[in-house]
Amino acid sequence: MKLLLIGYGNVGKAFRRLLHEKKDNYPILQGVEIAGIITRQGLMVGDKENFSPDKQLTVLEAIDYINPDVIVDMSVPNYKDGEPSVSAYIKALSRKIHVITVNKAPLALKFREIFEVAEKTGAKIGFQGTVMSGTPSINLFRIQPVAEVSRIRGILNGTTNYILTRIYEGLSFNEALKEAKEKGYAEEDPTLDLNGFDAAAKLTILSNFIMNRSLKLGDFKFKGITEITNEEIRRAKSEGKKIKLIAYADNYVVQVSPQIIGPQDPLYYIDGVENALEIQNEIQRIIIRGPGAGPINAAYGALSDLVLLLEGCL
Numbered sequence: 001m002k003l004l005l006i007g008y009g010n011v012g013k014a015f016r017r018l019l020h021e022k023k024d025n026y027p028i029l030q031g032v033e034i035a036g037i038i039t040r041q042g043l044m045v046g047d048k049e050n051f052s053p054d055k056q057l058t059v060l061e062a063i064d065y066i067n068p069d070v071i072v073d074m075s076v077p078n079y080k081d082g083e084p085s086v087s088a089y090i091k092a093l094s095r096k097i098h099v100i101t102v103n104k105a106p107l108a109l110k111f112r113e114i115f116e117v118a119e120k121t122g123a124k125i126g127f128q129g130t131v132m133s134g135t136p137s138i139n140l141f142r143i144q145p146v147a148e149v150s151r152i153r154g155i156l157n158g159t160t161n162y163i164l165t166r167i168y169e170g171l172s173f174n175e176a177l178k179e180a181k182e183k184g185y186a187e188e189d190p191t192l193d194l195n196g197f198d199a200a201a202k203l204t205i206l207s208n209f210i211m212n213r214s215l216k217l218g219d220f221k222f223k224g225i226t227e228i229t230n231e232e233i234r235r236a237k238s239e240g241k242k243i244k245l246i247a248y249a250d251n252y253v254v255q256v257s258p259q260i261i262g263p264q265d266p267l268y269y270i271d272g273v274e275n276a277l278e279i280q281n282e283i284q285r286i287i288i289r290g291p292g293a294g295p296i297n298a299a300y301g302a303l304s305d306l307v308l309l310l311e312g313c314l
């Protein structure tokens, strides 16, 4: 099975390392080879640790050149139009090339369009790494079949949860943000995390997949943490409560917004960069928690998709 990797940054490098580590011990991975890696600098043919482009090709041209069995998208999200990933997925899927992605933008913008192409050809899409990285969220639903989900609720953004936790513990917003940057939990430009956009992109993907919606980013309201004052967080604390940025979807409402919650709520106990998701289906309520980011975690999300694909479980 030939892979074309799109993007070779933190996650791409972690994915390559993890694949090599696991290949020796897991026979199912032995036939897998990285046939090429494409970045903005061009295509590197074959599987080498240090990237240096061999050909000046675009992502779409690289698909023609390599003719992979699977493309693994670990490139940066482009929330304007999802390109070049959207076109790459459509091209790949229409040729029955499978897609594995940790990149949220294409699925948050064009979920139905992309899945319609896959349904026509029978190609598969793995996207565990787009929501909660390596903590099973998307893939959990693959093993909870025919139980209709009526509600999902979660803390899906580690950066904002870290900042809210540290303000609760006594820091100011600016101190908490600075610390989050120093620890690598926040990007240099954290706007998409702070304004709720990242959590909204994840909620869009989850709702479409789990609740069979046809949402696009922008179809529902989202609010981040920038308007919460330290005073509000301290007042909540004095009442034994916390403010959390909650992503919520039921059959009528889809939203991301800060909520005041008390100790009877399982999300109250999710602190720091941890993520959690509560799923109510017609049979039972499930709560999962775990890391929502980190290169190795996102890489594991993609690798777990690859193994599920090889096992015929995607």
Ligand SMILES: NC(=O)c1ccc[n+]([C@@H]2O[C@H](COP(=O)([O-])OP(=O)(O)OC[C@H]3O[C@@H](n4cnc5c(N)ncnc54)[C@H](OP(=O)(O)O)[C@@H]3O)[C@@H](O)[C@H]2O)c1
Pocket (backbone or CB within 6 Å): 006, 007, 008, 009, 010, 011, 012, 038, 039, 040, 041, 059, 074, 075, 076, 077, 083, 084, 102, 103, 104, 129, 130, 133, 292, 293, 294, 295, 298
């Ligand atoms: N890091 C995490 O903890 C984490 C967790 C979950 C999901 N993710 C997702 O994983 C993806 C990668 O994250 P990262 O941290 O690895 O980012 P990164 O270190 O910035 O690397 C991004 C890679 O994408 C490539 N790229 C950007 N635009 C491209 C384009 N138009 N065509 C081809 N390649 C392109 C870059 O190429 P150049 O080197 O040429 O610029 C670079 O190799 C993102 O979608 C992110 O949201 C990350």
